[in-house]
Amino acid sequence: MTIYFYTKNDDYGDFSNFSSHGIEMDGVWWKTVEHYFQAQKFEISPQREKIRESHTAKQAAELGRSRKVPIRPDWEVVKDSIMEEAVLKKFQTHEGLRDLLLSTGASDIVENAPADYYWGAGKDGTGLNKLGKILVKFRTQLSV
Numbered sequence: 088m089t090i091y092f093y094t095k096n097d098d099y100g101d102f103s104n105f106s107s108h109g110i111e112m113d114g115v116w117w118k119t120v121e122h123y124f125q126a127q128k129f130e131i132s133p134q135r136e137k138i139r140e141s142h143t144a145k146q147a148a149e150l151g152r153s154r155k156v157p158i159r160p161d162w163e164v165v166k167d168s169i170m171e172e173a174v175l176k177k178f179q180t181h182e183g184l185r186d187l188l189l190s191t192g193a194s195d196i197v198e199n200a201p202a203d204y205y206w207g208a209g210k211d212g213t214g215l216n217k218l219g220k221i222l223v224k225f226r227t228q229l230s231v
């Protein structure tokens with residue numbers, strides 16, 4: 088069986104980085120994983136704080152995807168570990184999410200994001216689904 092999620096209102100929408108589960112990272116509070124992830128694209132700058140203070144994950148993603156401010160040159164190298172740390176923190180912070188993740192048993196977990204062939208499965212399912220794989224990895228760690 089495969090569990091799909093995409094928007095935060097889906098059955099498993101709490102697995103989305105857009106879900107309203109905050110995390111503390113670098114000594115400050117981030118409203119969602121998406122806020123933190125998008126802000127890390129930039130060197131320490133007003134842009135980071137602007138993203139942190141944005142009201143919604145959607146707004147944070149828009150700011151993080153804008154190229155009006157250049158992103159850090161090592162982003163492609165560091166983005167996977169930044170995502171893993173933030174997602175792990177989310178599941179460490181919110182006990183109910185750990186239970187939800189464990190409830191998925193041995194199912195594959197797929198971020199069914201049509202436009203995202205890296206973190207998600209893309210429109211045709213051929214994407215790398217990196218976020219789904221991170222979730223399966225943490226589930227395995229929680230199960231032992």
Ligand SMILES: Nc1nc(O)c(N)c(N[C@@H]2O[C@H](COP(=O)(O)O)[C@@H](O)[C@H]2O)n1
Nearest residue numbers: 093094104105121152200202203206218
């Ligand atoms: N809800 C949602 N909408 C999209 O359009 C998406 N691409 C995703 N996937 C998430 O987007 C984040 C990464 O985006 P960028 O690499 O900065 O474009 C990441 O949180 C994916 O899980 N979700």
